[in-house]
Amino acid sequence: MIKAIFFDIDGTLVSFRTHRVPQSALDALEAVRRRGIRLFIATGRHYSDLNNIGSLTFDAYVTLNGQYCYDDRGVIYKNCIRKKDIAAVVSRLESDPFACMFIEEHRMYMNRMDERAREAQRLINFPDPDIRPARTALDADIYQLMPFVGQEHGEALMRELHHSRSTRWNPIFMDVVPEGGSKRVGIEAVLRAYGLDRNETMAFGDGQNDIEMLRHAAVGVAMGNAAEEVRRAADYVTASVDDDGVALALRHFGLI
Known part of the structure; x- marks a missing residue:
């Protein structure tokens, strides 16, 4: 029996085209909640950037790909990147100045803006971040990095970060989190x-960073707009976010 459902945001609850939650999903989540099922977010976003889910509220939030989880009572779980890896990134940026987002518990900033970073900001409807020297991160706890680099560039960077892992849900950038960290770990904490x-859970996702979550849940649902590797990780593939995929899947499993 499903008692809890975890939802990714971008490309799952929220359309990349409209930057909004479709009305069909809003109605479906309201119907599911009336049945007493708990609803949770599981996103790569920072809690301060949950700016595209409108008035929707959830029981708890798994953010930063599982590194920072909280509800209205406070923090449930948090896990930061090792200082050695942050130092390695800062050192790399001194000779290879790509754009990189540094994400702390209560703030986010970038070392610089470039066209790749601007394209990503437009895609996910993020406001322009503060620009600060990369060395700012040496004196802080960093929960996630977002280097705005391509696949080959990213692989070279990760060879220097011995205690971190990376995942992608877009070719423009990648998310870097502590080794062993994932949405699955955050979900378990919640x-x-x-x-x-x-065994009482369902999860919805569309990106590479959702694969472990979809495999871990009792029922993993991939959106129709998901990449093939994400679809293979799921128990069920629904329609795209723009074609009412969330509502259709919940109806398919008899939850609405």
Whole structure:
């Protein structure tokens, strides 16, 4: 019996085309909540950037790909990148000045803006971040990095970060989190806090950073706009976010 559902945001609940949650999904989530099912967010976004889900509220939030989880009572779980890896990134940026987002608990900033970063900001409807020297990150706890680099460039960078892992849901940039960190780990922390079992869960996602989550949930649902590797990780593939995929899947499984 499904008692909890985890939703990715971008490309799952929210359309890349409209930057909004479709009305069909809003109605479906309201109907699911009336049945007593708990609703959770599982996103790569920072909590301060949950600016595209309108008035929707959730029981708890798994943010930064599982590195920072909270509800209205406070922080449930947090996990930051090792200082050695942050120092390696800062050192790399001194000779290879690509754009990189540094994400702390209560703020985000970039070392610079370039066209790749601007394109990503437009895609996910982010406001322009503060620009600060990369060395600012040496004195802070960093929960996630977002280097705005391509695949080959990213692979070279990751060979220097010995205690971190990366994932992508867009070719423009990647998310870097602590080794062993993922949405799955954050979800497990939330389930423990709420006394729930993963066999009672469903998860919706569309990106590479959703693969572990989809495999971990009792029922993993990939959106129709998901890449093939994400589809293969899911138990069920629904329609795209723009074609009412969330509502159709919830109806398919008899939850609405």
